[in-house]
Amino acid sequence: MRERKRLGLAAFAAAGTLLLAACGGSSGSSGGTASQGTTATYGAAITGVVNPSTHKGGTLTFGDSSTPDSTDPGNTYYAFMWNFTRLYTMPLMTYKSCPGSCGLQVVPDLATAPGQVSADGLTWTYHIQPNVKYEDGTTVTSQDVKYAVERTYDRSVFPLGPSYFPLLLQDPTYPGPYKDKTAGKMGLTSVTTPDSTTVVFHLAKPFADFNYVVAIPQTAPVPQSKDTGANYQLHPMSTGPYKFQSYQLNKTLTMVPNTNWSAASDPNAKQLVNKIVVNMNVNANDIDNRLMANDLGVDMPGTGVQAAARAKILASPTLKQQADNPISGFLWFFYINSVVPPLNNVACRQAVEYAANKVNLQTAYGGPIAGGAIGSTVAPPTLLGYKSFDLYEATTQPTGDVTKAKAALTACGHPSGFSTNIAYRSDRPKEVAAATALQQALSQVGIKTQLHGYPASTYYGNFAGVPRYVHSHDLGLATGGWAPDWPDGYGFFQYLTAGNSISPAGNTNIGELNDPVVNGLLAKFGTTTDAATRNSYTAQIDMQVMKDAVMLPEVYAKSLLYRNPNLTNVYVQQYFGMYNYAVLGLK
Amino acid sequence: MAAPLDVFPPSADATPDSVLGGVSGKAIEGRSLGQIAWMRLRREKVAMTGGIIIAVLIVVAIVGPFLVQNPDVYHADLINATFSRPNGAFGGISLAHPLGVEPLTGRDMLSRIVNGARYSLLIAVLATALSVCLGIFFGVISGFFGGWADSVIARSMDVFLAFPLLVFAIALIGVIPTKAFGLSGNSLRIALLVFVIGFFNWPYMGRIIRGQTLSLREREFVDAARSLGARGPYILTRELLPNLVAPILVYSTLLIPTNILFEAALSYLGVGLYPPTPTWGGMLSEAVSNGFYSVDPEFMLVPGLAIFIAVLAFNLFGDGLRDALDPKSR
Numbered sequence: 001m002r003e004r005k006r007l008g009l010a011a012f013a014a015a016g017t018l019l020l021a022a023c024g025g026s027s028g029s030s031g032g033t034a035s036q037g038t039t040a041t042y043g044a045a046i047t048g049v050v051n052p053s054t055h056k057g058g059t060l061t062f063g064d065s066s067t068p069d070s071t072d073p074g075n076t077y078y079a080f081m082w083n084f085t086r087l088y089t090m091p092l093m094t095y096k097s098c099p100g101s102c103g104l105q106v107v108p109d110l111a112t113a114p115g116q117v118s119a120d121g122l123t124w125t126y127h128i129q130p131n132v133k134y135e136d137g138t139t140v141t142s143q144d145v146k147y148a149v150e151r152t153y154d155r156s157v158f159p160l161g162p163s164y165f166p167l168l169l170q171d172p173t174y175p176g177p178y179k180d181k182t183a184g185k186m187g188l189t190s191v192t193t194p195d196s197t198t199v200v201f202h203l204a205k206p207f208a209d210f211n212y213v214v215a216i217p218q219t220a221p222v223p224q225s226k227d228t229g230a231n232y233q234l235h236p237m238s239t240g241p242y243k244f245q246s247y248q249l250n251k252t253l254t255m256v257p258n259t260n261w262s263a264a265s266d267p268n269a270k271q272l273v274n275k276i277v278v279n280m281n282v283n284a285n286d287i288d289n290r291l292m293a294n295d296l297g298v299d300m301p302g303t304g305v306q307a308a309a310r311a312k313i314l315a316s317p318t319l320k321q322q323a324d325n326p327i328s329g330f331l332w333f334f335y336i337n338s339v340v341p342p343l344n345n346v347a348c349r350q351a352v353e354y355a356a357n358k359v360n361l362q363t364a365y366g367g368p369i370a371g372g373a374i375g376s377t378v379a380p381p382t383l384l385g386y387k388s389f390d391l392y393e394a395t396t397q398p399t400g401d402v403t404k405a406k407a408a409l410t411a412c413g414h415p416s417g418f419s420t421n422i423a424y425r426s427d428r429p430k431e432v433a434a435a436t437a438l439q440q441a442l443s444q445v446g447i448k449t450q451l452h453g454y455p456a457s458t459y460y461g462n463f464a465g466v467p468r469y470v471h472s473h474d475l476g477l478a479t480g481g482w483a484p485d486w487p488d489g490y491g492f493f494q495y496l497t498a499g500n501s502i503s504p505a506g507n508t509n510i511g512e513l514n515d516p517v518v519n520g521l522l523a524k525f526g527t528t529t530d531a532a533t534r535n536s537y538t539a540q541i542d543m544q545v546m547k548d549a550v551m552l553p554e555v556y557a558k559s560l561l562y563r564n565p566n567l568t569n570v571y572v573q574q575y576f577g578m579y580n581y582a583v584l585g586l587k
Numbered sequence: 588m589a590a591p592l593d594v595f596p597p598s599a600d601a602t603p604d605s606v607l608g609g610v611s612g613k614a615i616e617g618r619s620l621g622q623i624a625w626m627r628l629r630r631e632k633v634a635m636t637g638g639i640i641i642a643v644l645i646v647v648a649i650v651g652p653f654l655v656q657n658p659d660v661y662h663a664d665l666i667n668a669t670f671s672r673p674n675g676a677f678g679g680i681s682l683a684h685p686l687g688v689e690p691l692t693g694r695d696m697l698s699r700i701v702n703g704a705r706y707s708l709l710i711a712v713l714a715t716a717l718s719v720c721l722g723i724f725f726g727v728i729s730g731f732f733g734g735w736a737d738s739v740i741a742r743s744m745d746v747f748l749a750f751p752l753l754v755f756a757i758a759l760i761g762v763i764p765t766k767a768f769g770l771s772g773n774s775l776r777i778a779l780l781v782f783v784i785g786f787f788n789w790p791y792m793g794r795i796i797r798g799q800t801l802s803l804r805e806r807e808f809v810d811a812a813r814s815l816g817a818r819g820p821y822i823l824t825r826e827l828l829p830n831l832v833a834p835i836l837v838y839s840t841l842l843i844p845t846n847i848l849f850e851a852a853l854s855y856l857g858v859g860l861y862p863p864t865p866t867w868g869g870m871l872s873e874a875v876s877n878g879f880y881s882v883d884p885e886f887m888l889v890p891g892l893a894i895f896i897a898v899l900a901f902n903l904f905g906d907g908l909r910d911a912l913d914p915k916s917r
Contacts, residue, residue, distance in 0.1 A: 284878075285881065307670075307671055307881055308881035308882055310670065310671075310882075311670050311882050314670065357661075357663075360661055360692070363691055364692075367668035367670070368668060368669055370671065371668075399663075429873060429876045432862050432873075433691050433692065435862070436659075436692070436863045437692065439863065440659060440660075440863075450861075451861050451863070453861060453862070
């Protein structure tokens with residue numbers, strides 16, 4: 001699965017400000033969380049619901065300093081859009097609307113229950129709720145779900161979303177419904193609809209995480225008669241609590257309540273306000289100021305306030321109690337290549353782990369609040385099955401341990417250091433800062449490095465993601481950022497560390513780790529259907545990867561979010577790392 | 588009454604101060620054009636100030652890096668990581684760091700500005716030299732020989748002037764590998780920046796030289812030389828080039844600040860030198876791209892002022908030089 005795109009987008013967000021790419025969601029529902037509320041204090045919305053209320057009315061405004069990648073549920077890869085589409089779509093599955101780690105659970109949304117998997121692991125069957133209606137009153141059928149999946153095969157029309165279905169299902173060469181010559185354009189053989197409430201997916205090989213895949217907004221039903229291709233994003237047919245009233249592309253989106261929506265069928269979303277307005281292309285500092293002046297409800301990208309607002313919020317006790325500092329689910333790190341000499345020796349890689357000054361790296365990403373907490377593991381703490389450990393004194397001696405680094409250098413046969421290169425994305429100021437910080441720290445133990453910047457758009461495609469290039473240019477170290485499309489160990493580690501993920505271009509396993517222990521655990525992940533057993537593999541993989549020292553974790557990314565005091569039912573949905581947009585109301 | 592016709596020898600008594608002030612006691616000598624220009628230039632206080640600033644900048648660029656501290660050393664204790672800004676007022680100004688420190692790294696601003704001067708000025712001056720050489724060569728050929736050579740060169744100058752230069756520069760620097768022409772790393776980048784900036788600016792110089800050459804070649808002294816049997820090369824080197832020195836000098840001085848800004852623009856767009864090498868444009872770009880100007884304005888102000896002062900100094904000096912060399916142009 002191509003996580004790179006989302007990763008790219010996400011990293012862009014963190015670097016610049018706006019877009020966050022991330023993971024998926026769907027429309028969901030929140031049922032009875034409203035009873036126990038928390039008072040508004042710093043961080044209150046991470047573990048509890050702030051201002052729980054069932055009060056209706058008001059106009060909720062979102063501000064976006066850029067634009068969504070697309071409002072079409074089949075064509076989006078930004079985290080905040082996977083969050084926001086829950087207001088007008090219902091995919092088969094979604095993430096449970098609740099604060100804390102509860103929000104990582106994948107639950108049925110349009111489906112009545114999680115998928116039933118066949119004994120061979122190749123067939124996944126979902127039954128959909130029979131009475132879900134579109135905004136125009138017509139009933140949703142399983143054919144609409146199939147059609148929505150078919151649409152995503154046409155990458156020339158919908159290039160932005162993830163492409164898990166062609167990758168996982170049989171019939172990967174299906175051209176998409178617009179070139180489909182079969183009657184009713186139902187030509188995708190790997191998705192079948194035995195009746196109007198059942199949809200069956202036929203996989204090419206077992207994939208135990210498939211419930212997460214159908215939680216991506218791409219399975220939200222699309223009625224074929226209303227599909228306008230690339231223009232469908234101007235008015236997607238709503239199955240959620242709100243429907244599009246008007247959308248001036250990339251300027252203003254107005255949504256009003258969907259009268260054909262029923263709260264009973266969609267417990268993960270709420271219909272509390274009279275109108276939702278999204279203003280796009282608003283200056284980021286302006287958004288912060290308007291948030292703090294109660295003139296704007298939510299900063300849509302959900303990646304945190306700008307530096308100026310950060311200073312204001314943290315300095316004022318009144319503002320600070322309206323702020324949260326959640327972990328976004330992202331890890332920033334350096335790949336340490338396990339093939340380029342002398343880093344092909346694990347002791348040399350460990351020397352890098354010890355020598356790095358993690359405080360300076362954290363500062364490069366914006367410090368403990370806006371950057372994140374210093375990482376000692378590859379898995380971020382919000383991952384299912386995460387266990388904390390620290391092999392290289394990242395938290396106990398965060399400025400680096402020169403003695404241990406030198407001992408490791410001696411063990412690898414280069415007691416006075418060696419030379420290598422650091423690749424980074426030159427158009428991302430935070431990665432530039434991180435690369436120079438690492439260069440500075442490594443020079444203290446005699447490891448000389450030369451910095452090589454590449455454009456972010458071609459970083460994976462032509463440079464750091466091309467093993468041949470990496471070898472011929474001695475790129476021993478490379479910056480990276482990662483967040484999984486779903487919050488379990490497979491989603492996180494498969495593309496970063498599996499031996500079979502190493503590819504000649506667009507490689508995401510830049511460390512080129514090919515460790516049988518890791519490979520074996522990941523293979524078991526794909527075939528183990530019991531979720532608890534799967535999640536127990538996460539920490540084992542994490543530990544082995546850190547022992548192999550192919551990743552130097554920098555920070556578990558965090559963002560400083562400001563919570564408008566007028567909002568009700570506010571909490572951070574851990575899966576998105578930002579406020580849950582599907583349940584917000586106004587006082 | 589008739590005026591006395593006696594010719595008095597020059598004497599201090601008889602000489603009005605206004606004419607011979609400052610040369611008393613010496614015999615009057617004829618002044619060369621250069622001397623006259625130099626006298627005029629010295630009277631231009633503004634231009635001389637510019638000239639002095641340029642001289643100081645050049646000295647700073649050459650010897651400064653040996654006097655200041657290491658520009659790459661991190662001072663994590665001087666910054667507040669939570670707020671991404673230096674401790675203390677005005678960007679963390681202290682005795683040890685007179686211009687403050689960088690907000691993310693605590694690196695000393697003064698030493699980065701001084702080291703940045705070396706690279707920024709080096710690139711600007713070398714690029715200007717390249718533009719001037721190309722401009723003179725093609726401008727003189729075009730203006731002096733005329734005909735098809737003039738047509739070809741003049742049209743190609745038009746093409747260059749119409750070129751979306753910045754876009755091309757970014758593309759070119761983007762596709763050049765990290766090692767090429769026997770160079771690598773920063774030396775390759777410097778060479779590339781010099782080439783890109785210098786090569787695409789030559790038509791400005793070329794047009795001016797061509798125009799001057801066109802008018803000069805019709806002048807009487809050139810006709811005189813020609814009628815005495817002088818050939819092209821002699822006329823070019825002995826009659827034309829000496830008369831072109833003034834415009835060349837003036838426009839070179841005016842081209843340097845343009846090139847400083849161009850280097851800054853390229854650094855700002857991410858195609859400057861590799862970090863951690865400081866350049867003024869690169870520093871400005873760091874300050875702007877991370878949004879630091881809102882929490883730590885000094886981070887942007889210091890390199891911005893450095894660029895501002897250098898550009899202003901070169902411009903003032905260039906203007907003064909033009910007035911001094913050609914008073915009619917006022």
